[in-house]
Amino acid sequence: MESRDPRPRPGGPRRERPDPADSEEIRRRIENLRLALLGRAGDVGGEARDAGAGGTAEAKCHGGDAEPGSTGVDAPFIIEAIEGAREVTSGLGRCLVIEKRLRECPGLDRLDRAHRSLAGREDVSGEAPAEAARSRLAFLDLETTGLSATPLFLAGLLVERGGTLEAVQLLARDYSEERCLIGELDRLLGGSEVCVTFNGKSFDLPYLRERAKYHRLPLEARPEQLDLLHHARRRWKASLPDCRLLTLEWYILGRRRMGDVGGWEVPCIYHEFVHTKDATRLRDVLRHNLLDVLAMAELLISLAEA
């Protein structure tokens, strides 16, 4: 009869959703996922690949040279053993600080004069500027795990302490230490009047601001900014092949680095360090970072005095 509802009851064959907390269910799903992650279907009758080769990031990082976890030397290098390293604790957690007085570096007066000349500030009286009127400079270079939206792990600075420049490197030994790093960095920058960077306007400073927002940390420091890249371009763009820091180091400062890590390797090295706690390669990154920041200081002089 047409008027009778011809539909089968939708409730008929329906069953209760399986409770995902049911351990049998979990075990089965995990097993499936394990197989999927380790040996995706798509190869017909594919076999599960060796779980050890799983981390593709590692494979990329090692490039086949070193095995994961092994460094080719006897013992893993512990980062805390670096000279000048000490742990810092604050309300934001922990991180590592590595401090080093520099034996050779441009004098503060010279740096200050160079900065003034670049910043377009003139000393009206013509006399040597008084101590108190001198701007305190901080040179800054960041190392990050990517181009954006990923953690920054190392802040390398040159700051004025006790009449000379001191190198201070703030290191997040793992991803949980980034908060403290940012807090310490902000404190240090707050103690300086000028922050000197190389391409910081486009990269380092926005990066720092973004990571601060990510961690919901206010940034108190508001130093004046001096980006050497812009000045370098104006001065040397026409005469040099490019204005990358390494190029300027070679042509202007007459120095070439031996055995330095490449910028593209840095993120992988860091991730590996976090996993293995072996800082052998990370030490190279620290050195690279220090060299960058030193080069910046010398460049400032060259820009002003050349």
Place this chain on the structure above:
Amino acid sequence: MDSSHPDRPDIPRVPGKGVGSAPGEPGASARRITNFLDGLVASPGYRGQMVHVEEIAPREPVYLAPTAHLSEPVTTALASMGITHLYSHQAEAVDHILGGRNVAIVTSTASGKTICYNIPVLETLLRDPDATALFLFPTKALAQDQLRVLGDFCHRESAFKDLVRAGTYDGDTPAETRRKLRNEANVILTNPDMLHQGILPYHSRWSRFFARLKYVVVDEMHTYRGIFGSNVANVLRRLGRVVRHYGSDPVFVLCSATIANPQELAEALIGGKCEVVSQDGSPRGPKLFVLWNPALLDPRSMERKSSNVEAHELMVGLVEAGIQTITFTKARVVAELVLRYVRESLARRNPHLVSKVSAYRAGYLPEERRKIERALFSGELLGVASTNALELGIDVGSLDASIIVGFPGTIASTWQQAGRAGRKTDEALVVFIGYNDPIDQYLMRHPSYFFGQTPEHAVIDPANPYILAGHLSAAAFELPLCGEDEKIFGALTRPMVGILEEVKKVKTIEGQTYWATTEFPAAGVGLRTISDDTFTIVDRTGPEKVIGVVDAISAPELVYPEGVYIHDGATYLVRDLDLEGKVAYVERQEVDYYTQPILDSSIRAGSARKTSTWQHLAIAYGDATVSWMTTAFKKIKFYSLDSIGYGRLDLPAQHLETVSLWICPDEVVAAHLKQHGKNPVEGLVGLKNVLINILPLFVMCDRQDLGGIVESSNTGRPTIFLYDRFKGGLGFSEKAYSMVPEILKGALDLIEECPCAEGCPSCVGLPILRPAQHQDPDPGHGYPIPDKDASKMLLRQILGIA
């Protein structure tokens, strides 16, 4: 319908929207539809094609004042749009939203759903100009359309002028605009794909926006089902945790077409409680729903007149009567055919109307589609022949008539398409024209089935491990995972994190799990199953010009060499299909035929990962490759549908490497059926159709996510294959493998409970999803509905029931 037509009242049609806007004597225009149908019945060509007319009663508007007080700028703007009172569902929705409760609004198309969320957003902005809102749409085109609608609303009141800063943020947005929007906008319109890959991973750039987020609007909720829906549900969970990180707790507003389980879907999508507003308070004029069966050409052969031709005749009559009509077709080529036929007829009878009709489908360039949408809205276009591309809510206004050519596959789609016709007080018409295939003919014979059937259930499974894995990775990238996340993503979170740790993608430090590689996890997760790959179609007749696009999977079925490609009603010959360059070259040529691809599809079972036997069945689960290719094509004359030849093709096959369940009954079962005069293969086909129908409820997927074949080349005996329509599989057929006895019992229940006599679309008869996608259903005759008794007997034998 022949050339001699009854006189029609010559009402000059001035299109317009709104209540009572059609000019002319009110009485005449209100009865336009009835007059038209009367005219049809009285015409000499009428031979009882109208097998059923369902009168859907008009609905009086139900007005309600919201409890919340609406501000002056909002009421003024509404009044300028002709709205002095809100409908009941709008008032209810507004109250829920302003009261801080998540709500799903499930009412028909053109019931004014957009106002339900625009009002609360604007009210909130007036009180708190720093507040923000996020609107999500399934397509970029919809987002752009809704931006226009919002802009139009704001234009009406100076208070909104500088207050509302809205913009679309998607793949097409230029970099500079993106920065501006992130920093300044308070209303962002985007789509789930952009949210997933372009916004959430970079959430710190959105800290201002997210810190003040008050509303998240999810439009066209019913499209988020199956695999797509499961993915989007996870994206929304990730959004939730990012937004909470910045201190917000927005209200979710979801808008949906009618489905059987809106509350369940809404709550599964957002992972939280949700109110439902489903009593539609908007008015509706009387609607006549006609089931139209083309006449038999010859009672002996059961051949009927071409449905496409009938559709065009009806459309011509309606357009000539000034009745704005949309014709929905099942395939792009049919939309073109109908348009072509309509234009040819109009050229003879009323040439000034030729430019008033158009086609609309995927493959038209975006500017073309925008033009057509606007012309429909303004009333410039009187008729459009479309695929289901116009089913989705792009505001084209309300039309007077909707012709549906062939059952679109689901009841939900049918009502969506029917819903495009219907004005506030005037009559509206829906004509469903059946093809001469078993499904459509069944519907013609059983109107009560058609009108009584509830829309389908929408099913999602956000906890599907294959889907969840990618999103957990993305979530870890966004913010470290912690114990709280188990509540959000489910019980599988912890074990899955364990696996990710094993493969060193994440590292857990003091209870927080951080992403630990240089990989960008969101890039490896696609939300949809269709490919983004497109071919361009280039017209080489003059200087080369791109006239259309087609997706890579459909290209070999639509633009094969020597095939006829129809665009905007004009015919082109395909000269060359460059598979590598992804271009099809065509040349304009007037021909009097069109072509149809002949597809060959097959399944090749790989090694079985699991096997077992049960009762009389050999059951297995393992890898399988489903292949299909266009082997040849037919040339078919316009109108007469005479086949005038074939063409050979040499195109490579397309493959889907996936997983499948297979079920193979033994000889005993087959012999038993044969003994009783039943065909065992027919029984298996019927069973396969039932299984595809009910599996979604057991394995938590959508019907579209599964495919099924009955064939014997793999095992040597007739076997049912049920596979996941997704590369590599998503666990559906795998789950089914572990539940075969239960599922078969469920299948028997369904068949036995179904009151049909011999089989119907609800039990053993269902159209196969491939290869019908691009076929013109007219020349083929569909697939027979299998004998229900054969399937019943088969199941009883297997289950050991007497």
